[in-house]
Amino acid sequence: MSDSLAIALLSGGLDSATAAALAQEAGDRVIGLSFDYGQRHHRELQAAQRIASALALEEHHQIGVNLAAWGGSALTDRSQKIPNDGVKAGEIPSTYVPGRNTVFIAIGLSLAEARGARRLVLGVNAVDYSGYPDCRPDYLEAFQKLVHLASKAGRQGDGTQLWAPLVTWSKTRIVEEALRLKVPIQDTWSCYEGGETPCGRCDSCRIRNAALQDAGRPDLCV
């Protein structure tokens, strides 16, 4: 058994599942962490549980933090419409949830520090969702600097490493790695809507389907 422990944030989507599988391949024992943040539906949390089971993670925690209490995003505010007309250059999409990644990473760091985990594994990706300010490399670098000052271990030069292996990858490359690592793609949930099956029309479904086509797996499209 590896003595190197990692915490992986699991959204239930393809990217975070692939990042968790990469950490396992790198030799980490992985604890999954998912969030009930008041999202419109629980499909992605159900998916996160399936992924944790399929990847045989050490543990899987789910924690509630109700960011929907103050709305501000199409993903938490049911009065807003989910967009399906693409991500525009230089624009932040309405699906951006204020402070979400900062909150999730902060809670992940708490678990990592309490357990002495070496790495916090993030599926964030700056390419397809470049409209999100909190998915970019400069944001992660600034957070890493904060980690070095925020904790007991960090002050001693041994803080948790923020590890975002997919940050500069194309969605097609993520799909190719997921296939290579035997990530259960059919168990992941990317759709912004919460129907019985993925809608196939929202921006998230469309980006995922295009990458599956590119990777030669149209059979996995939704």
Add this chain to the structure above:
Amino acid sequence: MSDSLAIALLSGGLDSATAAALAQEAGDRVIGLSFDYGQRHHRELQAAQRIASALALEEHHQIGVNLAAWGGSALTDRSQKIPNDGVKAGEIPSTYVPGRNTVFIAIGLSLAEARGARRLVLGVNAVDYSGYPDCRPDYLEAFQKLVHLASKAGRQGDGTQLWAPLVTWSKTRIVEEALRLKVPIQDTWSCYEGGETPCGRCDSCRIRNAALQDAGRPDLCV
């Protein structure tokens, strides 16, 4: 009515109540935010409600985020004893909760961003609790840099300001300002224990009582 809005984290203690009152004095309308993080007792949350009412805050939110799920501190792990033997130089006390301030500030930023608040008001103080890594000025400076990259407004040069007016003050100065601002000191709760009345023996009670003595108000000691 002032058009400048601030979010103030309210722990129920004296420091955060004083910081919120300072923001009001500076002309901000203030929304309070408190956390049920799995602490040993709810005395401090009851105190936060009394303070929000006494200061006539615009709103007061309480949000749950169960950091006790993974323990790691005497304040969330009921199997650990509360210390009463003072804060030692160079040592991080057992009452330090892994990642707590980072999580609280992150959630406060989410609310600030959703409401367009100009400032996030923090009662952190580096003098009496210098053992806590996440109460120091360099930590707050690194978090401010992160804020500039984390949000819509931050990227546009208009991010939330982290405002920690007490960070370098002595506890006696905090008490003096609380008295000047008519903060309801008797409504605040600093004790680490959750008895009917404050214990008077834990480190937090002892530091508070010493400052009240210094400020010439022994009648307010617990």
